[in-house]
Every structure is written in C-alpha cells, then in structure tokens.
Amino acid sequence: MARVDIRGAGALLRWETAVTALLVIVFAGGAGLSPDFADSGNLSFALGDLSETALIALPMTLLVVCGQVDLSVASILGLCSALTGEFWNNGWAIESIVPVVLVVGLVCGLVNGLLVTKLGLPSLAVTIGTMTLYRGLAYVVLGTEAVAEFPERYTDLATSSIPGTFIPYPIALFAVLAVVTAVVLHATGVGRSLFAIGAQEEAAYFAGVRVKRIKLVLFAVSGLVAGFAGIVYTLRYGSARADNGLGLELTVIAAVLLGGVDFDGGKGTLGGVVAAVLLIGLLRNLLMLDDVSTEVQSIVTGVLLIVSVLTPRLIAVARTARDRRRGRPAPV
C-alpha cells in the first residue's frame, strides 16, 4: 500500500515556506556580513549570473514533475554557444544567427523527446547519452577555439539592467516566463496532466491524457530554452566556447530539487523552484564576495542539495514514528 500523507499539501507548502525563509535569512545575513552584498550593482551581478540556470530551471521543473529529467541541457547550451560563435566567425548577422541556433536547440530537444517517447527509453539514460553527443558536436563545430568580439549592442542586452532597476534583461525575461510556467503548471489542464503522469503514468494514460505528446513537447521546449540560454551565455560573457556551461545541468537540477520538486515526479511547485534558484544564486554570490574558493562553493551547493533531498524523508520518517506512537491508523 502506497503511503499517502493526508497532509501532503500542507507539508509541501511548509517546504517552500522554509526555502523562502532561508532565502530571506541569507539575504539579511549577507547584507549584515558584507557591506557590498546589498549594493544594487552586486545584486544585479548576482542575478545576472543566474540567467541561464534560472531560465533552464523552468522547463526542467515541468520535466521533473512529469517524472522525467533532461541532463543534456548544458550540452545543448554549449552546442548553441559554439554555433553562435562559428556563425559569427562566418560573418552572419546576429539577427540570422539567433533563429537558426534556436531551431538547433529545439531539434536537440526533439531528439531527446523522440528517443524517450518513440523508443520508450528512460529519460535519464537518453539524456546522459545526448549530453555527451551534443557536447561532442559543440567541439566539432568550434574545437577548443574561443570566439569573442561580439558587438556591444548585443552583449549589453545580456548584461545591462532595465533602466532604473537592478534587474538584468535576461532575469526580467525569466520573471515573465516564470509566471507563464507557474500558470501552466498550476492552473491548466496540461499542468494537471503533468502531475498525473509523474505520479502514475499508466493511470494518466487510461484517463485519456496524451502522455507521449506532452513529454515530447516538454523535451522540445527544454531544448529550445537551453538553446536560448546558450545565446544569453555567449553574449553575457562575450565569448563562444564549446565548453560553455559545463556542468550547469547539475546546478539546475539541484535548484529544482531544493525547490521541493520530488525527483520521482508528481509533486512540486514552481514557486519553490524560483525561491531555490534565487537562494543558490545569493549563496554563491556571498561566498564569492568572501573570496571562498569555487571548490568550497560547489561543496556548499552539494551539501544544500543533499539536505534538501534528505530533509523531507527525515520529516516523513519522524512523522510516521510519531503517528505509530500515537496509534494513528496506517492508511487502509
């Protein structure tokens, strides 16, 4: 008998509240510790540094809720970055590069989706494969070369903030897309279907949910957004390289899990993920301001992830033990 927590929704709510509270504490603590932290220039930088993670986390949330995962996103980002550089080298205009590169991202995502839906392979295995494949293609395109010298007109778009605020343009776009994604996930039939697929795929299929189509579209969107993130990354750093964004998929998945999305699918909220993305960004920024090495930074992220996955389980175990002492009914 599957253990069903009657108060599951309440616990989930508490989890997001906890992440948000932690976010506030880190922010307040950071402002107290380091005078530079709350400076609008620094906040702008901290947010901007999150652009790709934040953007990719949106479709990743939908995928994980639906019981899937896409590990190839960082490689798609790298491939699209390399293509941007290569096309630029060949004298293409940015206006022509962007649509072509976006199509490549979309196709990469479609390939993932087709392998998962048509061949019925697990997405973890498929995207481990395509992760290597797409990264390899990125090196085929650009080798170990770096393409720089993109015009400021475009790099500015990726780095500067909306006038009068400290919010970089990519993060403003993220905010808009986050609202759209939240509505899709929590208020539409597609969102409802995602939760059903993640919780019990067969039952969703038997209820007429178009499981394969939904998965295919999700992977395609994931690829498209990763491709777009590749362009943002390239312009933000003013550098196109095949190894851009190496390992970024793990940061994204860390944020999604820290945000309270169940890796087994079927549970999670977008609000939690947004809070978790910001939390990771602020923590990194704080550690950076304190001149903590990148190794320690990644240790902190790793510990945070393990804690986030572990804590709900521990709470569940503690609750079961308490219920047993009080003699509450095991669900019949």
Added chain:
Amino acid sequence: MSAPPKSAPPTLALVNVSKAFGAVRALQDVTLELHPGEAHALAGENGAGKSTIVKTFAGVHRPDSGEVRVDGEPVVFAGPADAQRAGVAVIYQEPTLFPDLSVAENIFMGRQPRTGLGRIDRRAMHAATAELFTRLGVDLDPRRPARGLSIADQQVVEIAKAISRDARVLIMDEPTAALTGQEVARLFTVTRTLCEQGRAVLFISHRLEEIFALCRRVTTLRDGALVATEDVAGLTDDDLVRRMVGRDLDALYPKQDVTPGEVALKVSRLTREGAFTDVSFEVRRGEIVALAGLVGAGRSEVARAVFGVDRWDAGTVEVDGRTLPPGSPTAAMAAGIALVPEDRRQQGLVMDMSIERNMGLTQLRSLRRASRRGPLLSRRVERDRAADWAVRLQLKYARLSDAVGVLSGGNQQKVVLAKWLATEPAVLIVDEPTRGIDVGTKAEVHRLLSELAARDLAVLMISSDLPEVLGMADRVLVMHEGRLTADIARADATEETVMAAATGRPAERAA
C-alpha cells in the same frame, strides 16, 4: 465439520482485544481463536476490522488492551519478526516476490542452505523446494524465475515459503480476489492439505461461496466489533450478509428489465496478434453485456483495444456508427467510450492525487471551457462536480481534497466510476467492477450499472464472478483462448453453459 477439540489450546488467539487509532475504534473487545487443523473464515465489510486483526496477528499492531496468545500462552509481538518466529505467516492478495530470482531462491531468501565452503547449495535448495511443492501437491519448477508467475503461483510460492519456515498459522488475506475458478480450486486443495497437517488457517474473502466451500467456522465482524463466531454448517448466504451488513441487503443483483435500443458499440472482426482473434459483437443502448471467460482468455485485452490504450491489427470499432481510429484513447473518449479498468491502483486512479482531481482528470477539456478564461481550469466547477458525484454514488470520504489512496477499495472504485460517468459516455466498459469490494458496495455498484443501462447507456461488463455475470447481464459473451466462443441470452445463461464455452468444451448451441 465437527466442533474443534476442546482439549488442545488454540494455536493462535486474540482475547478481548481492543485497538483504537486516534478516535477510530478499529477493534472492540474481539476474541478470536484459531485451532490446529481448522480453516477459519473472517468475514466483514471493508473497514470492519479485518485488516487490523491480520496486522495484530502479524505483529504490526499491538493491542491497546487484551492479549495475543500462542498455544494458550500470552505473548507480545514487538514486530513482524516476532510473529514470524512464533509461526505466523501472512499470505497477501498480491505477493511481492523478487522477480529475477528463482522460485527456490525466493523461498529460501536469507536462509539458503550452504555447502561446506559457505557457498549457496543450489542443489539442496532446489531439492528442498521440489519436496515442498510435492507436499503441497503443486507442479512448479523450482529453477524458474519468479517473473511471469501467475498471482496464483506466486501465492503458492509464498505458502511454500511459510511452510519451509514451519509456520503453524497461515493468514490468507483475500487470496482469491485475482484468481480464476481453477486456481481457487487448487488453492483450496493446498489449504486443506495444510489443515490436515494440523496447521491453522485464517481465510479472508468477500466471496461467500468460498467461505462455505472451505471453512469450518466463520467469525463475522461489524464496525470493529465481533458479531458472531459459529459453525459454517447450517448458515445461509443471507445469514452471513445480515451479520456483516447489520440489515437485510436489497437484492445483490438488482437487474431491471430493459428493451435494448440502437447499437451503440459495434466491434467487427477485431484482431490483436497474440491477444485475441476475429472478435465481433454489438452492445445496444440499455443493454448490459457481460464478457465472461477465464483469466487470460483475452477479455481485458479486447476492452483495452476498444478503448484505444492498445492498438489493434485488424478489424473495426464503431461507436454510434462512427469508426474509431486504432490506438487512441482520446478519440475513444470523444466518441463516448469510458473504461473502468481492471487494475484500480495502477490504471484507474492516481493514488496520491486528491479525490476531486482524480475525478477531474477525464474532464480537463470541459473544465477549461467552464472557466471561460482561456486555458485555465475552473477549480470551482471541478469541486462542484466532484461533490455532486460523491453524493450520487454515496461516496464515504472526509474531504474531497484528500488523496484518493486513503479511501477503502469500494470507495476508490466509486471514484473511478464517477470520473468516467462524468464524461457522459454512450458506452461504459467495466473490467472486474466489483473485485475486492465488500458485499454492500457491490450491491450498490450493481444497482448503479442497472440504473445506467435503464437510462440508455450501453454497458460492457467483464467479470470473473460468475454469479455477477448471470445476475446482471442481458447477454453473456464468452471468450476462450482469444476467440469469442458463445453469445448466450440471459434466459439461457447458466453456470454450465457459460463455463462450457469458457473452457472450450463443446456445448449445445443456445437457441
């Protein structure tokens, strides 16, 4: 059929046991004695306290008051391991074996015989397993992997495991729910053998005829309290139902007479390779057509194909004269087909989702239209509809936002029915609609099906429960090894005619 010997103390007993979960009193002052060599039935509706008794015997629950006795001596089971050591084994409805290990390895898991070098002695293990099977009178290969065993065979493996551990009490919790008639017969033979060896058996089943066939005594529970423990001899079905339900039950098969209308579902020469061949039939509006046959005859496969979750290789399916494309549940739903699937837990419901959302899952499109706000769903309409259906089907629940998994089996089945009836189907296919459901709810489901048919719905009912088939169907279609072998009118349908067609024996064609 004699009274148990008074001399020997009961092998296992509950004496004046009470158990409460919060405010719910699951057991009140229950005394139950299992004597050596007796098959003892435990009867009661869902929620009557049967599971609590099983779990108390199994060492999962401890009584709040009263005691558990083994051979007349009070014991305290600190956990399931204690109960196992005391010789108590529980055989569940759906055993959980290690699918990739052999049958013998499953039986001797953790206690494998060793060679002198400390390696597992497979030869000894296989021999011991073969000997166990001989004692049980079953024919199973100890070397074959557990994957692919039928549920009946899996249960036999569990029983063999229990015996190899010298279990003296076997508790069988609805073991027959998913078995065919022949498999039930074999299980009974095995059980009788166990009793002859002096073991005690506690047998739980919703099927009254099984209790009469197998057991010497029966204990009936209602709302956690003991109603009676008595000899089965001399009792009738009605007696037992009255003790379980606490009142006289309206007819278990309240079939209304109908005049069939237009053909709603027309299946022509449908074939899916390896599953069924050349199946043709019609279901008219107002009609309940039963699809009978042995498990594995291809009945569920036909239902799955008609509903589109499986593709078919040849043939056509028409609903109200319109041809359906193969392999599309969405198209089948749009045409007005609804399928209440066989496996409630995997296919019927999303267990972790709330009652209202489970009901809403089939109606996402209309909930979107109801909101009048683009792609957004109307949660208000979703809740209103769910509340409405909950009343109409007399669903017992605390809150509509509760996960559907906390409901009893019968109430879960009502949620499945609700989510499909809410789509206002023209054709309702129900696959084993009352499996594992208590007798009171079963009668309710039957009444509902009858009413739906009377309101012009075409109902196709797959059932392995022969009395249900005979009691509810206007016509009985019978399948045998993937082919339709008979189409029997209500008047001519008897156990004999249906079983003859189901087992492929030649029978005189019904006029």
